[in-house]
Amino acid sequence: MRFGSVEALTALDIGVGEGVTGLVGANGAGKSTLIKILLGLLEPTSGTASVLGHDIATESAEIRRLVGYMPEHDCLPPDVSASDFVVHMGRMSGLPATVARERAADILRHVGLDEERYRQMGGYSTGMKQRAKLAQALVHDPRLVFLDEPTNGLDPAARVDMLHLVQRIGRDFGIAVLVTSHLLGELEKVSDHVIVLDGGRLLRSSATADFTQHTGGLLVEVLGGDTERDVLGEALAKAGLTCRPRGALVAVDPPPPGLSREGAVHDLVRDTTADLGLALVRIQPDQAHLEDVFLTEEAARV
Structure with missing residues (x-):
């Protein structure tokens, strides 16, 4: 048209x-x-x-x-x-x-x-x-x-x-x-x-x-602000996970082979949070969203 x-x-x-x-x-x-x-x-x-x-x-x-x-x-x-x-x-x-x-x-x-x-x-x-x-x-x-x-x-x-x-x-x-x-x-x-x-x-x-299918990653939220989020993200990275901030959450990529056992990443996140003295609010699957279609398209144009 x-x-x-x-x-x-x-x-x-x-x-x-x-x-x-x-x-x-x-x-x-x-x-x-x-x-x-x-x-x-x-x-x-x-x-x-x-x-x-x-x-x-x-x-x-x-x-x-x-x-x-x-x-x-x-x-x-x-x-x-x-x-x-x-x-x-x-x-x-x-x-x-x-x-x-x-x-x-x-x-x-x-x-x-x-x-x-x-x-x-x-x-x-x-x-x-x-x-x-x-x-x-x-x-x-x-x-x-x-x-x-x-x-x-x-x-x-x-x-x-x-x-x-x-x-x-x-x-x-x-x-x-x-x-x-x-x-x-x-x-x-x-x-x-x-x-x-x-x-x-x-x-x-x-x-x-x-x-909106499950990406294989996780989203983690702890009580507090950016400081608490970053402390948890750094600790999870030292433990072998790839993660990054996403708003108030820590986005954790799909686990490496050594942590691929079902529940292993959840256990690691829970234990790391407890060791840091942080209050865990939630752990949830990270799902793709419609926005990701546009982000992928923009990345392909670069």
């Missing part, structure tokens, strides 16, 4: 299945552009795509009938109540009036706007507006929903609530979800599958579990 001399999406070959699929990338990576192409709102300069078996070039109206779309930006009429707006969107999607009202009441309850549904949306908080946008995307009982940055502008507590809603849609409601975010940690918590874009290019597409 090109905009003049700017190439927004390049040689992108992906598939989206059931459950929750996360589309992750920095701002400008091409996430919103891809969604608009799939909805038939932008015409690609090359390539083909289908949504629910329908060609985006010839059947975009049918795609939009079957798909729910929650846009990133604020698009709500301020002088209309959430109830009236969601009913209207249901009618626009082809629902009879009575069915649209019933569906609107039901879905507004599911997204947590039951008590606020008759208020004008101009007086809503950002979190309430995001829920109203989500409700209109679901009112016509779509088979697939595109959620573009649903946590945008939300405080931490509201982000958690929205992510729980996203999970419920994909796993309890049985609706396939494609959700975008530039916050990598969010998507690995809720997605079954993750697609990673960088500058319009596909970096990786695989099950979330493949991204």
